[in-house]
Amino acid sequence: MAVAYRRIGVMGAGAWGTALANAAARAGRQSGQAGHEVVLWGRDAAAMAEMAQLRENRPDLPGIALDPAVTPTADLGAVAATDALLLVVPAQACRAALARLAPLARDGLPVISCAKGIERGTRAFMSEVIAEAMPGARPAVLSGPSFATDVAAGLPTAVTLAAHDEQLAAELAAALGSSTLRLYHSTDVRGAEIGGATKNVLAIAAGIVSGRRLGASAAAALVARGFAELMRFGRAYGAKAETITGLSGLGDLILTTSGPQSRNFAFGQALGAGAATGDKLAEGAFTASVLVEMARAKGVDVPVSAAVDGVLQGRLSIDGAIEALMARPQRAEG
Numbered sequence: 232m233a234v235a236y237r238r239i240g241v242m243g244a245g246a247w248g249t250a251l252a253n254a255a256a257r258a259g260r261q262s263g264q265a266g267h268e269v270v271l272w273g274r275d276a277a278a279m280a281e282m283a284q285l286r287e288n289r290p291d292l293p294g295i296a297l298d299p300a301v302t303p304t305a306d307l308g309a310v311a312a313t314d315a316l317l318l319v320v321p322a323q324a325c326r327a328a329l330a331r332l333a334p335l336a337r338d339g340l341p342v343i344s345c346a347k348g349i350e351r352g353t354r355a356f357m358s359e360v361i362a363e364a365m366p367g368a369r370p371a372v373l374s375g376p377s378f379a380t381d382v383a384a385g386l387p388t389a390v391t392l393a394a395h396d397e398q399l400a401a402e403l404a405a406a407l408g409s410s411t412l413r414l415y416h417s418t419d420v421r422g423a424e425i426g427g428a429t430k431n432v433l434a435i436a437a438g439i440v441s442g443r444r445l446g447a448s449a450a451a452a453l454v455a456r457g458f459a460e461l462m463r464f465g466r467a468y469g470a471k472a473e474t475i476t477g478l479s480g481l482g483d484l485i486l487t488t489s490g491p492q493s494r495n496f497a498f499g500q501a502l503g504a505g506a507a508t509g510d511k512l513a514e515g516a517f518t519a520s521v522l523v524e525m526a527r528a529k530g531v532d533v534p535v536s537a538a539v540d541g542v543l544q545g546r547l548s549i550d551g552a553i554e555a556l557m558a559r560p561q562r563a564e565g
Contacts, residue, residue, distance in 0.1 A: 236341075236406035237267060240310040242328060243319030244273030244282065244303065246291035247345060250383035251317050251373075256298035257385060258409040267406075269301045272310035279303045295383045311335035315343065315403060317373070318361070322348025322428075323517050325357055329364035338367035341403060343392070345373045347427030347483075348518045354525055356424040369399055372420050374427040374479040376486035378493075382412060389413040391479040393423040415478060422474030425465045430484040431515030432522055432536045433457035434495035437488035439542070439549060441496070442503020453535065454488050459565070460533045464522070467529040502542065503549060519543055534559060 239255040241248050252271040259267025273279045282288055282303040286296055297303070310316065311332055320328045325346055342365060344357035355363070361370040375390025382388050392407070392414045394400035404414035417423060436457060440450050458481060465475040474480055491497040498513035519540040526533040538556055541547035547555070 236314040236403070238313045239267050239269045239407070240313035240316040241269065241271045241319055242310055242316060242332065243345075244271050244279065244288065245319070246288070246379035246383075248273075248317070248319035249288040249292050249297070250379040251319060251345060252301045253295070253298045253383045253385075254409065254412045255317070255407055256300035257411065258407050259300060261409045267300060269298070270310045270313055271301050271303045272307065273303065273305060276305035279305045292379065292383050295380070307331060308335050311337075311340075313340075315341040315406065317343050317345055318357075319345040321517075322346040322357060322514060323351060325360050326350065326364050329361060333365045333367075336365060336368065340365075340368050341371055341394075341399060342368040343371040343373050343403065344424075346514070347374060347424075347431055348514045349424075349428050349521045349525070351517060351521050354521055356421065356428075358420050358424060369396065370394070370420070371400065371403055372423045372427075373414075374423045374483065376478060376482040378486070380492075385411045387411055387413075389415065389478055389482075391415050391417050391423050391474070391477065393417040393420045393474075393479075395420055417474060419471045419474040421468060422465060422470030423479040425468055425470050426461065426475060426480035426483055428518050429461045429464060429522060429536070430480070430487050431495045431513065432519045432539050433461070433484060433515075434487035434493050435499035435502070435513065435515045435519070435543075436535050436539050438491070438493075438496040438499020438501075439503035439539075440499075442500040442506075443549065443553070445553070450488075454484065457488070457535050458484055460531075460535055463531050464526055464529075464533060467531045468525070499539075515539075516543055
C-alpha cells in the first residue's frame with residue numbers, strides 16, 4: 232500500500248530549499264488529494280518571520296512568490312514532525328544539521344539529501360552521513376540538472392530521486408513530482424551522488440576556461456574530458472553507467488558547465504578572470520580535494536579535477552594548470 236506523504240519538511244531556506252518547498256506544494260495540489268503542507272525551516276528566526284510576512288525569499292529568490300501551502304519557520308520541531316524531509320543544507324554542514332534534528336525525528340523518516348558534495352575528512356557521501364548521524368532515517372538522494380529559479384517558478388525540470396529501497400524511491404518520486412518537476416526514480420544512490428559531487432568540480436574548471444577567454448573549442452573539450460573523468464570515477468565507486476549518462480550525471484554536468492547561473496561556474500569564471508570570488512565558496516571548492524584523494528585511492532586518473540584542486544590549494548597557477556593539461560602525453564581516447 233502506498234504511503235501518503237502529506238506533510239513535507241524542507242531543512243534549509245536558501246534559494247534551493249525555497250524552490251523545492253514551492254515544488255513540493257505544487258506537487259501536492261496536483262495530486263488530486265488534500266495537497267501537501269510544506270514546512271520550510273531556516274535557522275535565522277528573524278529571516279523566517281520576514282519570509283512569512285512577505286511571502287517571498289527576497290534575498291535569494293526575489294520576485295518569486297512563496298506558495299500558499301509553504302509555512303516558513305525557525306522551529307526545528309516543526310520540520311522534524313513531517314512525513315518526509317528534504318535536507319537542503321550545504322554538504323559540509325549536513326552532519327551538524329542532522330545531529331540537531333535526530334533527537335526530534337521519528338524512526339523511519341525518509342531524509343532526502345539535496346546537497347551535491349562529499350564530506351571532507353570522512354570521505355562520506357551524503358547518504359552515508361544521513362545513515363551515521365540519524366540511524367533511524369531512511370536515506371534518499373535528489374540530484375539532476377536543476378536551477379533554483381527554474382524550479383521555484385515552475386519551469387519544466389527533470390531530476391533523479393534515488394534510494395536503496397526501490398519502493399521508497401518510487402513513492403517519494405510520486406509524492407514530489409508534478410507536471411513541471413518530473414522525477415525519475417532509481418536505486419543507484421551512489422551513482423546519483425557521484426554525478427552531483429563531481430560535476431561541481433568540473434563546473435569550476437569550465438568557469439575558469441570562460442574567465443580566461445580560452446574559447447568555445449576549449450570549453451567543449453573540457454566538458455568532454457571532464458565527463459570521461461566522471462565516468463571513470465563513477466565506475467570505480469560502483470555507479471551504474473546509465474546513471475552517469477543520465478540526468479544526475481551527464482545532464483547535471485551539461486547544465487552546470489553552461490554558464491554563470493551555476494554558482495560553481497561563476498566561481499571558476501571569477502578565478503579565471505582574476506576577479507574576487509565572493510565570501511561564499513561554491514560546493515565544488517570544498518569537494519575538489521576529497522574527490523582527488525578518493526580517485527587516487529582507487530588509481531583513477533582525474534587530471535581536470537586535480538588541476539582545479541591544485542589551483543584552489545595554491546599549488547598551481549591557472550596558466551600552469553592549463554599548460555600541464557595540454558602537455559599531458561598523447562594517448563588513445565577513453
